[in-house]
Amino acid sequence: MAFFLIKKKVLTMFKWLEKNLPKIVMAPAVGLIGWFVYGFVLWTLYISFTNSKILPKYELWGFGQYEKLWASRKWLISVDNLLIFTALFLVFCIVIGIILAIFLDQKIRSEGLLRTIYLYPMALSFIVTGTAWKWILNPTLGIQKLFIDWGFENFTFDWLVNREMAIYTIVIAGVWQSAGFVMALFLAGLRSVEDEIVKAAKIDGAGIFTVYWKILLPMMRPVFFTSFVILVHISIKSYDLIVALTQGGPGISTTMPALYMTQTAFHKSQVGLSAASAMMMFMAVAAVIIPYLYSELRRENAR
Amino acid sequence: MQDSLQSSYRQLEQKSKYTNIFLRWFLYLVLILFASYFIFPLYVMIVTSLKTMEEIRQGTLLTWPSSLNFDSWAVAWGGRGYGAGDTFLKPYFWNSIKMVVPAVFFSTFIGAMAGYVLTKWRFKGDKWVFLFLLFGCFIPYQAILLPMARTLGVLGISNSVIGLVLVHTVYGIPFTTLFFRNFYVSVPTELVKAARIDGAGFFKIFFKILLPISAPIIVVTVIWQFTQIWNDFLFGSTFSFGEAAPIQVALNNMVLSSTSVKEYNVDMASAIIAGIPTLIVYVLAGKYFIRGLTSGAVKG
Amino acid sequence: MKTLKIEDLSKNFGSTEVLKKINLEIDEGNFLVLLGPSGCGKSTLLNIIAGLETINEGNVFIDDYNVSKVEPKDRNIAMVFQSYALYPSMNVKENMIFGLKQAKTSKDKIKEQLEKVSKFLQVDQLLERKPSQLSGGQRQRVAIGRALVREPRIFLFDEPLSNLDAKLRVEMRREIKKLHQQLKTTVVYVTHDQTEAMSLGTKIAIMNHGVIQQNDTPENIYNKPNNTFVADFIGSPSMNLIKGKLKQSSNIISFVAEGSNLEIPIDNYNFKANDNLNNKEVFFGIRPEHIFFKKLNDNDLEITLRADLSEYIGHEQIMTFDYDNQEILAKFPSTIKTELSKETKLYFDLTQVSLFDAKTEERI
Numbered sequence: 001m002a003f004f005l006i007k008k009k010v011l012t013m014f015k016w017l018e019k020n021l022p023k024i025v026m027a028p029a030v031g032l033i034g035w036f037v038y039g040f041v042l043w044t045l046y047i048s049f050t051n052s053k054i055l056p057k058y059e060l061w062g063f064g065q066y067e068k069l070w071a072s073r074k075w076l077i078s079v080d081n082l083l084i085f086t087a088l089f090l091v092f093c094i095v096i097g098i099i100l101a102i103f104l105d106q107k108i109r110s111e112g113l114l115r116t117i118y119l120y121p122m123a124l125s126f127i128v129t130g131t132a133w134k135w136i137l138n139p140t141l142g143i144q145k146l147f148i149d150w151g152f153e154n155f156t157f158d159w160l161v162n163r164e165m166a167i168y169t170i171v172i173a174g175v176w177q178s179a180g181f182v183m184a185l186f187l188a189g190l191r192s193v194e195d196e197i198v199k200a201a202k203i204d205g206a207g208i209f210t211v212y213w214k215i216l217l218p219m220m221r222p223v224f225f226t227s228f229v230i231l232v233h234i235s236i237k238s239y240d241l242i243v244a245l246t247q248g249g250p251g252i253s254t255t256m257p258a259l260y261m262t263q264t265a266f267h268k269s270q271v272g273l274s275a276a277s278a279m280m281m282f283m284a285v286a287a288v289i290i291p292y293l294y295s296e297l298r299r300e301n302a303r
Numbered sequence: 304m305q306d307s308l309q310s311s312y313r314q315l316e317q318k319s320k321y322t323n324i325f326l327r328w329f330l331y332l333v334l335i336l337f338a339s340y341f342i343f344p345l346y347v348m349i350v351t352s353l354k355t356m357e358e359i360r361q362g363t364l365l366t367w368p369s370s371l372n373f374d375s376w377a378v379a380w381g382g383r384g385y386g387a388g389d390t391f392l393k394p395y396f397w398n399s400i401k402m403v404v405p406a407v408f409f410s411t412f413i414g415a416m417a418g419y420v421l422t423k424w425r426f427k428g429d430k431w432v433f434l435f436l437l438f439g440c441f442i443p444y445q446a447i448l449l450p451m452a453r454t455l456g457v458l459g460i461s462n463s464v465i466g467l468v469l470v471h472t473v474y475g476i477p478f479t480t481l482f483f484r485n486f487y488v489s490v491p492t493e494l495v496k497a498a499r500i501d502g503a504g505f506f507k508i509f510f511k512i513l514l515p516i517s518a519p520i521i522v523v524t525v526i527w528q529f530t531q532i533w534n535d536f537l538f539g540s541t542f543s544f545g546e547a548a549p550i551q552v553a554l555n556n557m558v559l560s561s562t563s564v565k566e567y568n569v570d571m572a573s574a575i576i577a578g579i580p581t582l583i584v585y586v587l588a589g590k591y592f593i594r595g596l597t598s599g600a601v602k603g
Numbered sequence: 604m605k606t607l608k609i610e611d612l613s614k615n616f617g618s619t620e621v622l623k624k625i626n627l628e629i630d631e632g633n634f635l636v637l638l639g640p641s642g643c644g645k646s647t648l649l650n651i652i653a654g655l656e657t658i659n660e661g662n663v664f665i666d667d668y669n670v671s672k673v674e675p676k677d678r679n680i681a682m683v684f685q686s687y688a689l690y691p692s693m694n695v696k697e698n699m700i701f702g703l704k705q706a707k708t709s710k711d712k713i714k715e716q717l718e719k720v721s722k723f724l725q726v727d728q729l730l731e732r733k734p735s736q737l738s739g740g741q742r743q744r745v746a747i748g749r750a751l752v753r754e755p756r757i758f759l760f761d762e763p764l765s766n767l768d769a770k771l772r773v774e775m776r777r778e779i780k781k782l783h784q785q786l787k788t789t790v791v792y793v794t795h796d797q798t799e800a801m802s803l804g805t806k807i808a809i810m811n812h813g814v815i816q817q818n819d820t821p822e823n824i825y826n827k828p829n830n831t832f833v834a835d836f837i838g839s840p841s842m843n844l845i846k847g848k849l850k851q852s853s854n855i856i857s858f859v860a861e862g863s864n865l866e867i868p869i870d871n872y873n874f875k876a877n878d879n880l881n882n883k884e885v886f887f888g889i890r891p892e893h894i895f896f897k898k899l900n901d902n903d904l905e906i907t908l909r910a911d912l913s914e915y916i917g918h919e920q921i922m923t924f925d926y927d928n929q930e931i932l933a934k935f936p937s938t939i940k941t942e943l944s945k946e947t948k949l950y951f952d953l954t955q956v957s958l959f960d961a962k963t964e965e966r967i
Binding site: 496497499516 | 691706
């Protein structure tokens with residue numbers, strides 16, 4: 001009995017602290033994110049409904065900024081560019097990623113080395129990548145010169161300075177940077193499939209193509225979904241790559257929403273308008289992410 | 304009967320042998336072609352950085368430099384030592400180091416504690432708290448740039464390394480929490496129970512029991528945060544300029560602001576210098592880097 | 604003074620009730636086994652005794668002191684976990700003395716305890732090793748050692764043997780039994796394995812859906828199950844439960860199975876209450892091991908049934924018979940030759956019978 005004559009802590013304060021310690025420790029993280037993420041997004045949302053110019057104003061101004069935004073040629077171009085870029089970026093990254101993953105999955109010699117090569121661009125910043133590609137793609141001394149020296153005398157490759165084609169140079173560099181990532185996701189997915197499924201299919205007479213096309217790839221649905229979400233998310237946010245590669249040019253032909261937002265905010269000092277464009281980006285991301293988080297959480301609950 | 308069966312087996316065997324050999328060659332061909340696509344820019348960067356401008360104009364992207372010439376590296380790192388607008392990377396490289404080290408430390412520590420609480424000291428609504436934090440991984444930062452700029456101004460730390468440390472710490476928390484939570488979920492809760500019966504408290508359990516076995520996830524998190532923060536351009540270019548800028552901003556300015564003749568060799572040397580710390584980390588600890596990438600994406 | 608007393612204890616996780624008004628008492632030196640299928644709440648109950656889970660209603664007393672709000676470390680208990688929960692970063696010695704160090708025990712005392720316990724459990728050669736370098740049995744010993752050094756009032760075991768292979772499990776079971784015989788410390792032991800429960804427990808509490816179904820000695824649990832759940836849960840194969848009715852004429856009570864004419868006399872059955880037995884719907888319970896091939900006692904009832912299936916399992920065989928469209932299992936030595944699809948004479952030991960109300964499923 002004497003065991004329980006524990007020092008009766010008169011300090012109820014201390015007891016309370018001890019009991020709530022986990023929550024107290026959790027508080028900084030929750031507080032910081034609450035303020036710097038949710039608070040700031042709300043602030044931006046509010047400002048997007050005001051007529052703020054250089055300095056934020058706080059009288060509401062309705063949907064004026066959004067009307068202005070969708071009437072702006074530059075914004076419309078940037079949305080167009082975003083759609084083109086996202087579509088191509090998605091398709092190429094996923095196709096290349098899947099091909100590489102499947103090929104690497106065939107008990108390849110020096111798989112480790114190849115994997116390292118395919119994925120290293122992810123370790124580099126878009127600025128470094130952009131700088132390199134800018135040099136490679138430049139019409140005078142880059143790839144064009146390489147081919148001409150090889151004997152293709154009429155070869156021209158001026159996409160980087162061509163209004164119509166410049167957006168595709170961003171696709172080339174973007175795919176180069178991110179395809180390896182999709183490969184890593186799919187390779188991990190393929191490796192997590194139980195051997196027995198493949199064995200059963202082989203005994204059933206399925207060839208290697210059938211095994212992948214009919215059995216394994218359909219099982220990769222969650223990986224497709226994840227890749228889709230991550231890639232769309234990367235493309236909506238893409239900013240650095242454009243800055244390094246084209247600065248939105250030639251002219252405004254390669255502007256994208258992220259670039260539009262920072263330029264309107266910090267170069268043109270149209271705070272309200274830029275807030276409106278930021279909210280459009282936010283909504284686009286949320287439209288993709290919220291279903292994703294929801295399904296992930298449900299899957300976790302089901303386990 | 305027996306003979307014909309035997310020979311048909313033999314035919315099948317031959318046939319599948321040839322298809323297999325063909326497939327193998329095709330496989331390696333494709334893999335090597337893609338490998339060259341991925342390696343090509345890196346090769347061009349290195350080769351170009353070692354050439355003189357004269358060589359660059361005469362040769363092509365692929366030509367090997369006549370001699371290993373590190374002059375452009377020296378210029379990229381330390382400048383020429385004269386002239387106005389002589390920008391070089393050295394001071395900005397140190398800016399980045401000064402920014403990365405504390406930001407990685409703080410965000411990792413806060414994330415580790417949060418992950419520990421969310422898995423081992425569960426409370427009502429903890430799932431929602433996790434979701435609340437997790438959403439921070441995905442927001443487009445454009446939606447917080449304006450208020451952040453003002454906040455840094457009010458705090459008097461705009462255009463400073465300290466300001467960038469704050470920004471990177473805060474926006475790193477969702478990722479670090481995600482990493483640690485997913486790691487601690489797989490650590491048996493019985494360990495915590497045993498330690499509680501043994502009389503260890505909240506902090507003791509964390510530092511004595513969990514932290515010593517967290518080395519893998521700490522490595523993953525530190526590498527992830529290091530890479531993200533080192534490579535960041537958006538925050539760096541928005542919240543700092545001039546002398547406080549981190550290296551990616553400086554690199555971009557250097558490449559854009561070459562006034563007279565484009566010096567591609569110096570550009571490439573600069574790009575390599577800016578990329579080398581993360582590349583080294585990737586080569587040394589690729590396994591952990593990939594784990595961070597994939598678990599950042601596919602959680603659980 | 605009861606070493607452990609649990610009073611009207613309830614616990615819910617959200618809207619699911621895990622424990623419902625549990626009452627339980629344990630005397631000094633007893634070995635109580637909490638037995639039940641997974642999800643019955645036995646582990647939750649153990650965690651509550653340890654103080655690792657909070658209580659919604661009711662109280663837990665240790666030595667008559669209400670410990671409901673006392674921290675685990677202050678309850679003077681020790682616990683052995685299913686996964687052993689050895690601290691991976693510490694070696695065996697550090698693992699074993701971690702608790703004593705937290706309690707600020709003197710160095711001499713720690714040393715003495717460590718020496719005593721590690722010799723006793725034969726882990727004194729392993730003290731410098733890390734848990735990852737130990738075999739399953741060794742980890743188990745260290746986990747027990749970590750509990751022993753604290754000299755607790757109550758030992759709590761959470762399915763400690765279920766991670767071991769079959770052979771080692773039997774060995775460790777014997778060791779735990781010996782340990783209890785030597786130390787005579789009170790034990791609460793959670794398992795889903797009835798053999799473990801039977802061989803270790805001085806008392807067994809069978810749980811299902813958060814309710815204690817029966818808390819009794821192993822003998823009573825086996826021979827006089829409280830309800831059909833206990834009857835079904837204990838024994839392998841489990842007790843035959845034949846559906847039917849009671850028939851009472853003057854002083855003679857008998858059982859008639861559904862679809863059968865045969866009256867089985869059950870005059871010697873010890874009814875709990877004698878009221879209104881005629882026409883009562885019941886389950887007639889008899890264990891497979893109480894059905895014989897030869898007449899052993901004069902009271903044994905002879906009955907002829909068709910053999911449908913025989914399962915040979917080495918030292919014995921399990922036979923399935925048809926009793927007017929109800930299946931009956933019996934266990935015979937494997938030396939007995941049997942023929943399938945044939946009418947076979949069997950003998951029921953009627954002194955070993957249990958009867959349950961078909962509606963409440965309680966013993967009558």
